Structure formats: C-alpha cells, structure tokens
Amino acid sequence: MAETSMTDQRDIVDHIRDNAGEVAGEVVVTGGVDTHKDTHTAAAVDERGRVLGTRAFPADTAGYAALRGWLAGFGVVGTVGVEGTGSYGAGLTRYLTGHGVPVVEVNQPDRHARRRKGKTDAQDAINAAHAVASGRCEATPKAGTGPAASIAALRTALSSAVKSRTAARNQLDSLIVTAPAKLRETLAALSSTKRITACARLRP
Structure with missing residues (x-):
C-alpha cells in the first residue's frame, strides 16, 4: 500500500477541520441584513466566512420570522448584524432580540468592500455578516423602548x-x-x- 505523503495528510486534516462542524450539525451561522422600507435582504456565512446563501424577505412580522427560520436552516444562529437598527431595521432588531438572537449594529457599509465587490443589496448583506464575523462591528443596538x-x-x-x-x-x-x-x-x-x-x- 502506498504511503500517504505529508501534503496529502495536510489536505485530509484541512478537509476534516473545514467540515467537522457541518458533519456534527454544529455550524455556527453569522447573519447580515441590508434593511429597506419594504424588504430586508439577509446573508448567512459560516465560521470561516463562506457565504451559505442570500435571500430577501418582507419587512413585516411574517418576514422577520421567515428570515430567522431561514438562518436557522443553515445551523446554529450566532449573531446577526443589522444595518439601520434605529430606522428601517428597528422592527427586525426588536423581533430577533425578543427571540434570543444577539444583534449587532452595522452602522455603515464597508466602502472598500463596496468598491471592490460592487453595490447590491445581497452584497451589502454579505459585507454586514463579514463585518460581524471579523469583529469589526460589536455595538449593541439601542432597544428603542422605555x-x-x-x-x-x-x-x-x-x-x-x-x-x-x-x-x-x-x-x-x-x-x-x-x-x-x-x-x-x-x-x-x-x-x-x-x-x-x-x-x-x-x-x-
């Protein structure tokens, strides 16, 4: 039987590490949401920053529930970065926090990323998710109540x-x-x- 080279061993280890969470069903999902008056566009990324998907939802209670369920379909929802938590994203922020989902405020899209990757709602949502996953955004949004x-x-x-x-x-x-x-x-x-x-x- 041929011996496995060091390169092959490293490739196997990397593959196991990359997919261990997925196999165990413990993928931690980070969400990003680009908010607008009538619709919100969400993105989901995994622990390694890989984009799992993007999707638009109505900006109402049913849409908030669908968005939360969609993120949970990829794994365990960790933190969700929401743009405009004090305006168009206020309702979604209250909904998510009310259901125990940590929300981080994403004040401004990454201009460098916009120039490099282009401007779309889906891309803005992905940028928001990456900003949260990388630790660039950590601000807790105001509750907007009281x-x-x-x-x-x-x-x-x-x-x-x-x-x-x-x-x-x-x-x-x-x-x-x-x-x-x-x-x-x-x-x-x-x-x-x-x-x-x-x-x-x-x-x-």
Missing part, C-alpha cells in the same frame, strides 16, 4: 409642531401685508392668538 424612547418621540412631535406653527404664522403675516387696508389695519392691532382666531372666522 422612557428614553418615549421622551425622544415626544420631543420629535413637539419640534415638528413648533416648526409648523411658526411657518403658519409667517404665512399669515405675509397674507396680511397684502390684504385690503381696512382688513390689514384691523388684524394688525390684534395679538397673534386673537389674529389667528379672527382670520379663522373670515369667510369669502
């Missing part, structure tokens, strides 16, 4: 209301400037609140 999130929402609504009120007053003042003299003089003598009330009562 008192802090509630206060932030109220502040946003208040700011918008104040801006809208200011814009409306400026528009009214501009209209009064060109109004007939009698009407202009009557409205100019009123306070801002009374002026608005008087104008609301005007009819053609």
Whole structure:
C-alpha cells in the first residue's frame, strides 16, 4: 500500500477541520441584513466566512420570522448584524432580540468592500455578516423602548409642531401685508392668538 505523503495528510486534516462542524450539525451561522422600507435582504456565512446563501424577505412580522427560520436552516444562529437598527431595521432588531438572537449594529457599509465587490443589496448583506464575523462591528443596538424612547418621540412631535406653527404664522403675516387696508389695519392691532382666531372666522 502506498504511503500517504505529508501534503496529502495536510489536505485530509484541512478537509476534516473545514467540515467537522457541518458533519456534527454544529455550524455556527453569522447573519447580515441590508434593511429597506419594504424588504430586508439577509446573508448567512459560516465560521470561516463562506457565504451559505442570500435571500430577501418582507419587512413585516411574517418576514422577520421567515428570515430567522431561514438562518436557522443553515445551523446554529450566532449573531446577526443589522444595518439601520434605529430606522428601517428597528422592527427586525426588536423581533430577533425578543427571540434570543444577539444583534449587532452595522452602522455603515464597508466602502472598500463596496468598491471592490460592487453595490447590491445581497452584497451589502454579505459585507454586514463579514463585518460581524471579523469583529469589526460589536455595538449593541439601542432597544428603542422605555422612557428614553418615549421622551425622544415626544420631543420629535413637539419640534415638528413648533416648526409648523411658526411657518403658519409667517404665512399669515405675509397674507396680511397684502390684504385690503381696512382688513390689514384691523388684524394688525390684534395679538397673534386673537389674529389667528379672527382670520379663522373670515369667510369669502
């Protein structure tokens, strides 16, 4: 029987190491998700960074469940990197963390990888997964719930209301400037609140 060379032995060892997890059913899957308003594109990579697959899902609860199940179909889901956890990816982030899946925030696509590999949703998802697998992204996303999130929402609504009120007053003042003299003089003598009330009562 011919002896096995050292090169052949190394090839056999590498093959066993590369596929040991797969044989044992213990492949640890890292996910990456490129998020958009209506759809999310996910990618799955294994421990060695090999791409296992990419797929798009609806950005709703059913889509989140399908995405999670799809990743789990490749093995044990380790960590999922999600772009835009504070915007388009907020719902998916809450869903995954609520089901015990660790999520890492991927703030910005790798520009170097984009230039080298091109720009597609699938490629962005793969880049996100690789960024997590390599340890380049480790930030835990904000939950988006609790008192802090509630206060932030109220502040946003208040700011918008104040801006809208200011814009409306400026528009009214501009209209009064060109109004007939009698009407202009009557409205100019009123306070801002009374002026608005008087104008609301005007009819053609």
